[in-house]
Amino acid sequence: MHAVVVxxxxxxxxxxxxxxxxxxxxxxxxKGSLGGGSTGRSAGGIxxxxxxxxxxxxxxxxxxxWDAFEERFGVDIAHRRVGYLFLARExxxxxxxRENVAMQNERGVPSAFLTPEEAVERCGGLRxxxxxxxxYSPKDGxxxxxxALQGYARAAREAGVEIRTNAGVTGIRRDAERVVxxxxxxxxxxxxxxxxAAGPWARRVARMAGVELPVAPRRRQMAVVDPERxxxxxxxxxxxxxxxxxxxxxxxxxxxxxxxxxxxxDTDPDRYREGMELEWAADAVERAGESTTYFGxxxxxxxxxxxxxxxxxxxxxxxxxxVPGLVNAVGFSGHGFMHxxxxxxxxxELVCDGEASLVDAExxxxxxxxxxxxxxxxxx
Numbered sequence: 001m002h003a004v005v006v007x008x009x010x011x012x013x014x015x016x017x018x019x020x021x022x023x024x025x026x027x028x029x030x031k032g033s034l035g036g037g038s039t040g041r042s043a044g045g046i047x048x049x050x051x052x053x054x055x056x057x058x059x060x061x062x063x064x065x066w067d068a069f070e071e072r073f074g075v076d077i078a079h080r081r082v083g084y085l086f087l088a089r090e091x092x093x094x095x096x097x098r099e100n101v102a103m104q105n106e107r108g109v110p111s112a113f114l115t116p117e118e119a120v121e122r123c124g125g126l127r128x129x130x131x132x133x134x135x136y137s138p139k140d141g142x143x144x145x146x147x148a149l150q151g152y153a154r155a156a157r158e159a160g161v162e163i164r165t166n167a168g169v170t171g172i173r174r175d176a177e178r179v180v181x182x183x184x185x186x187x188x189x190x191x192x193x194x195x196x197a198a199g200p201w202a203r204r205v206a207r208m209a210g211v212e213l214p215v216a217p218r219r220r221q222m223a224v225v226d227p228e229r230x231x232x233x234x235x236x237x238x239x240x241x242x243x244x245x246x247x248x249x250x251x252x253x254x255x256x257x258x259x260x261x262x263x264x265x266d267t268d269p270d271r272y273r274e275g276m277e278l279e280w281a282a283d284a285v286e287r288a289g290e291s292t293t294y295f296g297x298x299x300x301x302x303x304x305x306x307x308x309x310x311x312x313x314x315x316x317x318x319x320x321x322x323v324p325g326l327v328n329a330v331g332f333s334g335h336g337f338m339h340x341x342x343x344x345x346x347x348x349e350l351v352c353d354g355e356a357s358l359v360d361a362e363x364x365x366x367x368x369x370x371x372x373x374x375x376x377x378x379x380x
Contacts (some may be wrong), residue, residue, distance in 0.1 A: 003351055003352075004182050004191040009039040010145060011329055011336050012197035013152040013163075014344030020159035022352045027191075028161060029184040031168030034204040035149040035272050036069050037199045037269070039337060042309025043222060043248065043256060045237055046338045047084045047140035048109045051100045051377040052240050054316065057359040058339040064379035065341035066143065075151035077143040082249070084140035085122050086378060087131050087291065093241050094133035096377060101135050110140060111137035125292035142237055152340075155201060169198075172208040172326070179209050179325030193351045195327045200269035200308040202330035211322050214356050214369055215331040218311045222258045223281040223304040224250070228296035231255040238291070244380045247295075251277060255294065255300070257284045259380050266370045267360045271306055276304025309334045314368075315376035319343060321350050321363040328366070 001024050005016045008030025016026045031034075046066050048059035070076050088094035095114060104111045113135050116128035122136055157163060167185035172194060174180060181190040198205040200217035230253025237248040245259030261283075281301050289295035310329035312318065317339070320325045327350050329343050336343075342358065349356045363374070 001025065001192045002027070002190065003193040003195055004184070004189050005195040005197055005313065006182065006200070007037070007197035007199055008034040008163065008165065009037050009199050009336070010035065010149050010152065010330070010340040011199070011343050012195070013149060013156055014340040015163045015195050015197055015329060017152055017156040017159060017349040018344035018348035019351060020156060020161050022348050024351060026161040027189060028156070028163045029167045029169050029182065030163070030165045033165055034153055034163070035146060035328050036328055038054050038307050038310070039145050039149055041222070041305055042145040042337045043258060044062055044145045044337060045084070046079070047137070048140055049084050049086060049100065049104060049111055049135060049137050049140060049378060051096065051372055052316070052363070053103060053107065054359065054363040055376055056104055056109060058342045059344065060109070061342035062108065062339050064200045065141065069148065069151060072145045073146055073151035075211055077147040077151065079141065079143040081139060081141040081288065082135055082234055083122065085119060085236040085238045086135045087119065087240045088133045089131055089240070089242040091103065091132055097133060097135040100378065104137070109137055110139055111135055123238055123292065124232065125229060125294040127290070127292060131293065132322070136236065140237065169205060169208070172205070174209060177324055179323060193325055193327055195329060195347055195351070197329045199330070199336065200310045202310055202328070206322070206328060209323065209326050211326065213318060213330060213366060214313055216311050217267045217269045217308045218264055219272055219306055219333070220258065220260055220309050221276050221304060221306045222256055223276055223284055224302045225255055225257055225285060225295070226300040226302060227294040228254050228298040229252065229294045231294050233358040239380055240287070241378070243287050243290065244351045245284060245291070246380050247288045257288050257295070259287060261380055266307060272306070272308065274306050294350070310336070314373040315379050317343070317364055318365060319346050319356070319361055327351060333376070334373070
C-alpha cells in the first residue's frame with residue numbers, strides 16, 4: 001500500500017510515521033520547508049483541559065507520546081509540565097469551567113476548579129480581584145514544536161518515509177469516485193490513499209479532489225516580551241477566557257504573550273503578513289497586565305510573529321476518509337501540535353483498518369456541520 005501525505009507539518013509527519021509503523025509505503029509532499037506553515041509558529045501548548053470529550057480524549061492519547069518523546073524519538077523537546085491555568089472573570093464562565101473539570105475528571109484528567117485565592121498559589125502575579133474562579137491541571141504544559149518536528153521527521157525517514165520538500169501538490173487525481181494519486185513537483189504519484197494534512201491550505205487541497213471543507217485560515221499573532229516583573233519559569237500557561245488573552249513563561253523571566261480579539265477574517269495562506277504588528281503587541285501586553293502584575297508600563301517588546309490557525313465552525317478537527325481514497329486530518333483550530341500524536345494514529349487506523357478505534361471519531365466527521373454541533377469553548 002502507498003500513501004501520499006500532503007503537508008510536512010507536525011500532523012503530516014506524525015501521520016507519515018504512524019503509517020510507516022503499519023508497513024505502509026509513504027511519500028510526504030511539502031510545498032515549502034518542513035514545519036514552515038503553522039507548526040513553526042505555534043506556542044507549543046500541550047493540554048487536556050478542553051470543554052468537549054473528544055478533544056480531551058485526543059489529548060490523553062497524545063500525552064502518551066509527549067510524555068515519552070525523548071525516550072522514544074531520542075529528542076529532548078523541552079517539555080515543561082507547568083500546567084495550564086484558565087481564568088474566569090464572569091460567573092457564567094466559571095460555571096462552564098466547573099462543568100469542564102467534572103467532565104475531564106471522569107476521563108482521568110487531574111484538573112481542579114480553583115478559587116481566585118487558590119489560583120494565586122499557581123500564578124503569583126495574578127490580580128485575584130479580577131477573577132471569580134479558575135481551573136488548573138498539573139499535567140498540562142508546553143514543548144518546543146520545532147524540536148518535536150525534527151524528532152518525527154528523523155523517525156519517519158528511518159522508518160522508510162520519503163520526504164519531499166519544496167514539492168507542492170498541484171492536483172489530486174480521481175478515478176470516478178475514488179482518489180488515486182497526486183500531481184506533485186511535476187510528477188504523478190499513484191496512491192492507495194492521499195492524506196490531506198495541509199493545515200491552512202487544507203481547504204485548497206480538498207478542493208483539488210472536488211471536496212468542500214469548512215476550514216478557514218485565520219491569522220494569529222505572538223509577542224516575545226521582557227515583562228516589567230520577570231515571569232517565573234514555574235508559572236503555568238495562563239489563559240484569561242473572558243478577554244481571549246494569554247501568556248506563558250519562557251526562560252530567564254521572558255514571556256510569550258498572545259490572544260485574539262476584534263475581527264477574525266479568512267486569510268490567504270500564501271499572502272499574509274508573517275510579522276507582528278506593534279499596535280497589536282501593545283494591546284496584548286496591556287491585556288496581560290490587566291490579568292497579572294507582571295506586565296506593567298516598563299514591559300519591553302522584543303520581537304514577534306504571526307501564523308495561521310486552520311479553523312472549523314466548532315473548533316474541532318475533521319479526521320475522516322471523506323471520499324474513497326482521501327483521508328482528511330485538518331481544521332485543528334490551533335490545537336494541531338498538541339493533538340498530532342493521536343491524529344497520526346487515527347490516520348493510520350483509517351488507512352489500514354478502514355475505521356478509527358483509538359477514540360470515538362464520530363464527532364470529527366465533516367457531515368456534522370449539517371446539524372447542531374457542540375463548539376469547543378476553551379480556545380483563544
